[in-house]
Amino acid sequence: MTASPLEAVPLTAAAAGLMRCHACGRLHAAASHGEAAHCERCGAPLHLRKRDDLARTWALLIAACILYVPANVLPVMVTRSVVGTQSDTIMSGVIYLWITGSWPLAALIFFASVMVPLLKIIALVVLAFTAQRRSTWAVQERTKLYRVVEFVGRWSMIDIFVVGVLAALVQFGALATISAGPGAIAFGAVVVLTMLAAEAFDPRSLWDPVHDWGTDR
Numbered sequence: 001m002t003a004s005p006l007e008a009v010p011l012t013a014a015a016a017g018l019m020r021c022h023a024c025g026r027l028h029a030a031a032s033h034g035e036a037a038h039c040e041r042c043g044a045p046l047h048l049r050k051r052d053d054l055a056r057t058w059a060l061l062i063a064a065c066i067l068y069v070p071a072n073v074l075p076v077m078v079t080r081s082v083v084g085t086q087s088d089t090i091m092s093g094v095i096y097l098w099i100t101g102s103w104p105l106a107a108l109i110f111f112a113s114v115m116v117p118l119l120k121i122i123a124l125v126v127l128a129f130t131a132q133r134r135s136t137w138a139v140q141e142r143t144k145l146y147r148v149v150e151f152v153g154r155w156s157m158i159d160i161f162v163v164g165v166l167a168a169l170v171q172f173g174a175l176a177t178i179s180a181g182p183g184a185i186a187f188g189a190v191v192v193l194t195m196l197a198a199e200a201f202d203p204r205s206l207w208d209p210v211h212d213w214g215t216d217r
Contacts, residue, residue: 012204012207012211013027013204014030014049014204014208017029017030018030019048021039021042021044022044023042023044024039024041024042026041028040028046049202049204050200053200053201053202053205054128054132054201056197057124057197057200058128060193060196060197061121061124061125061128061193061194061197063189063193064117064121064190064194064197065121067186067187067190067193068118068121070182070186071117071187071190072090072091072114073089073183074181074186075087075088075089076089076090076180076183076184077178077179077184078178078181079177079178080179087181088181090109090113090114090183090187091114093109094106094110097109113187117187117190117191117194120149120152120194120198123146123149124149124197124201126145127145127146127149127206128201130206131201131205131206134208134209135209136209136210139207139210142206143203143206146198146201146203147203149198150198150199
């Protein structure tokens with residue numbers, strides 16, 4: 001009788017004596033290269049697993065969580081004109097666009113600048129927590145979640161791009177000037193930190209408990 005996929009013991013690359021290059025994807029024999037070797041194709045360092053990946057991921061995530069609050073509370077754009085100075089946060093900009101009828105743009109900025117960073121932080125926390133607990137729950141789904149997080153992270157800077165474009169275009173000397181506020185710096189730091197956290201996390205560690213559980217039965 002053929003064993004079902006759930007009953008079959010998963011074979012990881014590490015268990016098969018293989019190492020995959022993070023840069024180009026080429027497989028190498030771990031026995032002939034060792035942990036300190038480099039990829040024969042692109043020269044990138046080879047590791048069976050990223051060293052201290054969970055420690056670095058948690059450190060970057062904690063920093064991102066701390067900066068997420070000022071990123072949404074402090075102004076991201078400061079407008080100075082002859083009539084005064086106006087400071088806008090991400091949410092005040094979303095609200096202004098919504099009440100002026102630009103609700104598609106408001107929804108886009110809200111999703112890309114508020115929800116995406118928050119969901120990315122939550123997803124990375126779930127991945128890091130389950131990997132640290134060596135959970136065998138929904139490994140394939142968690143691996144797909146990591147791929148999604150890794151892909152969408154670069155699209156979280158839309159409001160910073162808008163501020164940068166406005167700052168470059170709306171410079172009328174004594175009439176009006178637009179500059180980035182402290183919230184823009186904090187928000188940019190959140191995006192960079194979450195991208196670094198996703199890069200530091202090793203998704204191969206999600207499969208190690210499944211292989212250990214299967215071989216120990």
